Amino acid sequence: MKSALIVDDHPVVRAAIRIVLQAEGFKEIYEAANGNEVLALIREHKPRLVILDLHLPAPDGLDVLMRVRANDLDCRVLVFSSHDPLFYQERCLRAGAMGYVTKTNQLQQLHKAIQAVMSGYTYFCALPDNVSVLNAVQSTEKQMIDQLSDRELSIFVQLGQGKANKAIAEDMHLSHKTISTYKTRLMKKLGVCSAVHLRDFAKRNHLI
CATH class of the missing domain: 3.40.50.2300 (Response regulator)
Structure with missing residues (x-):
């Protein structure tokens, strides 16, 4: 059945x-x-x-x-x-x-x-063959996002949504210090200097 x-x-x-x-x-x-x-x-x-x-x-x-x-x-x-x-x-x-x-x-x-x-087949939508179809800013930012680990991406999106470090830590069963470390790492990897810029980065790339 x-x-x-x-x-x-x-x-x-x-x-x-x-x-x-x-x-x-x-x-x-x-x-x-x-x-x-x-x-x-x-x-x-x-x-x-x-x-x-x-x-x-x-x-x-x-x-x-x-x-x-x-x-x-x-x-x-x-x-x-x-x-x-x-x-x-x-x-x-x-x-x-x-x-x-x-x-x-x-x-x-x-x-x-x-x-x-x-029926045993895969079903994925067609994506651009390369990032040349995106403008220069989007292309660079997509490459940055692609380099994030799955956990970094998850935390990035939650930070972009405005969730506090403590709330993210509780949801993901991690320590507050660990989330703070991820946040610092994300800001460095994405070249931003504040939580507001993190949110703008996420919003600009349709992640939130």
């Missing part, structure tokens, strides 16, 4: 995905609202497909992807996210995802992605 797990913190989005899955013949559909629930639900219900958002209460979707692969869990993961694929699609592919669909697309794209992934 076709089974799936929906991982998204928005009930309305989960309901929409459920309708799509039911139309694709899935009979057993489970739901999770945060990353902490995912591994236990996969082990318990053994879904063939996991539809995963990236913007989750910690751990975020990228972290969940890596945990699924590290634990050798037998499921196919399709990312369904509002995050710009320019910065996240390749990371998801490296972490083991079989597809990436943005929430800005029509739900028909999600149907097609589910069909492809369940």
Whole structure:
């Protein structure tokens, strides 16, 4: 029997995905609202497909992807996210995802992605072959972002959203000092001198 797990913190989005899955013949559909629930639900219900958002209460979707692969869990993961694929699609592919669909697309794209992934194919959107199609500033900044680790990117986005170091530390189960160190490192890597500039950098690159 076709089974799936929906991982998204928005009930309305989960309901929409459920309708799509039911139309694709899935009979057993489970739901999770945060990353902490995912591994236990996969082990318990053994879904063939996991539809995963990236913007989750910690751990975020990228972290969940890596945990699924590290634990050798037998499921196919399709990312369904509002995050710009320019910065996240390749990371998801490296972490083991079989597809990436943005929430800005029509739900028909999600149907097609589910069909492809369940047939053993990958489903990723076409990206520019090189950064020459971007202007010089965007090109340089994309290269900077690409050089960040997944954890650095996650913390960068949260800082860009205006979250305090303490709140990020609690969500990610890290110390306040560790987040402060990451923040200093990020500012150095991205060539900015304040939290305001970090936010501007994130906003300019559509990360928030």
